[in-house]
Amino acid sequence: MAMKIAVLTGGGDCPGLNGAVKWVTKSALDPHLAKIRSMECEVIGILKGWKGLVEVNPDDPASRAHHLVHLDEEVVRTWDRLGGTNLGTSRTNPFNPQKDRSDKVIENIKKLGVEVVVAIGGEDTLGVAYNLYRRGVKTIGIPKTIDGDLVGTNYSLGFDSAVNVITEEIDRLRTTAGSHGRIFVVETMGRHAGWLALYGGEASGAYIILIPEHPFSVKRICELLQERRGREIHYSIIVVSEGAKPEGMDEFVKGDKVDDFGHRSLGGIAAFIADEITRETDFEARFVILSHLQRGGIPSARDRLMARRFGIAAADMIFSEDFGRMVSLAHGEITTVPLKEIIGRLRLVDLNKYYDTDRYNGKRIVL
Numbered sequence: 001m002a003m004k005i006a007v008l009t010g011g012g013d014c015p016g017l018n019g020a021v022k023w024v025t026k027s028a029l030d031p032h033l034a035k036i037r038s039m040e041c042e043v044i045g046i047l048k049g050w051k052g053l054v055e056v057n058p059d060d061p062a063s064r065a066h067h068l069v070h071l072d073e074e075v076v077r078t079w080d081r082l083g084g085t086n087l088g089t090s091r092t093n094p095f096n097p098q099k100d101r102s103d104k105v106i107e108n109i110k111k112l113g114v115e116v117v118v119a120i121g122g123e124d125t126l127g128v129a130y131n132l133y134r135r136g137v138k139t140i141g142i143p144k145t146i147d148g149d150l151v152g153t154n155y156s157l158g159f160d161s162a163v164n165v166i167t168e169e170i171d172r173l174r175t176t177a178g179s180h181g182r183i184f185v186v187e188t189m190g191r192h193a194g195w196l197a198l199y200g201g202e203a204s205g206a207y208i209i210l211i212p213e214h215p216f217s218v219k220r221i222c223e224l225l226q227e228r229r230g231r232e233i234h235y236s237i238i239v240v241s242e243g244a245k246p247e248g249m250d251e252f253v254k255g256d257k258v259d260d261f262g263h264r265s266l267g268g269i270a271a272f273i274a275d276e277i278t279r280e281t282d283f284e285a286r287f288v289i290l291s292h293l294q295r296g297g298i299p300s301a302r303d304r305l306m307a308r309r310f311g312i313a314a315a316d317m318i319f320s321e322d323f324g325r326m327v328s329l330a331h332g333e334i335t336t337v338p339l340k341e342i343i344g345r346l347r348l349v350d351l352n353k354y355y356d357t358d359r360y361n362g363k364r365i366v367l
Ligand code: F6P
Pocket: 011, 012, 013, 145, 146, 147, 189, 190, 191, 242, 265, 266
């Protein structure tokens, strides 16, 4: 009997997810490897993340067709070139204490004959994988988050593609900012961690970078802008994480709605900063919110490569029975870490190492 492996993607979509699904599938089904492992496999995709496992009725063929998809080498052949997730995604949390549906998920996994679940996602999705593992389900995680805030790994899928989008969009903004001599405030994603703003800002040569880890002062931003005056520089780019906060204030949220994991949507900080600059100085300031553009488009070369390596490693873990763990990149090598160690923690920017808290930019000292 072939071992049935289920793969799903959860949380925000991003480039690299399809590649990871492709490589889990290809390496699990690889006929040469099957001989070496003396094991045959079958791979199915769960549609819309954990939602698919909550809602599927395994006894009803129509429901199975609606929530599951058969995966083989032919189906996934071109997936590594494609952005988004062909399996769909959701922010469904089966362990939400207000409406716990974890029993249903465990029952469905059993009824479907699934032996291993490979979950590709960030802290929320992998938190569910960990809770299921504690309840006896064999789970494996693959890290994905454009925010880069997952601990236990130095790389999460989607990050590099998002940094490339930020860099390209800022390149584009420079011509119009320069022509008008304006200040542009560019808002990136990044709820708790400033990695996207920092890397995107550094790569594009932004003058000021504001991150959640260091509350900023509007007065200091205006001073820094004034310092450039008269130096033949006619415009400036400020990059700000959506989760960055002015000193003494909370982060900017959009409405009161919370998702299944208790998160509220963030946004509005760039507009606030542009308004403050206009009020406090005689500069003309505009803002741009890059929003979901950062998660769109095709995967960068690095995301394709990492999706391949993570996917292959996850398949290896199935055969070495390394369950309850996440694939990770550490010191340039692929390794694994227990899911337990990554839950409830965040990988934040180390201010001492990477951020100049006076000049609001990446540190200029490397060693
Ligand atoms: O994936 C994480 C993230 O990129 C956060 O930075 C952002 O706050 C959130 O997704 C927004 O996602 P959505 O609008 O899809 O819920």
